[in-house]
Amino acid sequence: MENIIFIAPSATGKSTQSKMLVEKYNYNHLSTGNLLRKEISKNTPLANDIKKIIDAGNLVSDEIVTELLEIELKKLSGPFVLDGYPRNISQAKKLELILKKLNLKIGHVIYIDIKLDEAIKRIKGRLTCPQCNKVYNTHNNVMKPKHDNICDQCLIKLIVRPDDNEEAYKKRYNIFINETKPLLEYYKQKGILNVIEDPFYPEEAFNKVEKIIL
Ligand SMILES: [Zn+2]
Missing domain, CATH: 3.40.50.300 (P-loop containing nucleotide triphosphate hydrolases)
Known part of the structure; x- marks a missing residue:
């Protein structure tokens, strides 16, 4: 490879x-x-x-x-x-x-x-773990957290990063x-x-x- x-x-x-x-x-x-x-x-x-x-x-x-x-x-x-x-x-x-x-x-x-417009659609599904910084995305199955809004590793609530907005x-x-x-x-x-x-x-x-x- x-x-x-x-x-x-x-x-x-x-x-x-x-x-x-x-x-x-x-x-x-x-x-x-x-x-x-x-x-x-x-x-x-x-x-x-x-x-x-x-x-x-x-x-x-x-x-x-x-x-x-x-x-x-x-x-x-x-x-x-x-x-x-x-x-x-x-x-x-x-x-x-x-x-x-x-x-x-x-x-x-x-x-x-x-x-650009497709990327914006996806950015809106992005969630980040405030502790380990892992990025999840509710728009695709591979990147979805196992439980809604919870980090798989840290088991704490995910957040929307302030720079994940359209502008x-x-x-x-x-x-x-x-x-x-x-x-x-x-x-x-x-x-x-x-x-x-x-x-x-x-x-x-x-x-x-x-x-x-x-
Ligand atoms: Zn985490």
């Missing part, structure tokens, strides 16, 4: 697709958000730096994210799916350097394309589309870009993903 990068605006279900790859094909799921959260939970000097940056409402630098990614990639055995990184060409080039050093390569970049999402979506356009062109020229159009059901999208990777 070859290594994969998922690129998609939020609410397209790329974390669901990643999860399905983990379950069916033993992929390692690398999400930069999760790497940061995992690091913060340790009591290291780097963890404290990251916490300060996030608490101040700033974005964690590319250098820190790449460093965490490199540490994680070194530990891996088996294929990986990268979710949420790279976001721009500068990050893509940093990633290439790391992969080269570790003698790894990306087989497929998969872009999940979703129209905030529209803004994020437009920024994302503008930021990633050059990135998609970059991977297209390398001949590894695949585009999946608007997958409503996770199973249907997964069939398309399997066609690409198998």
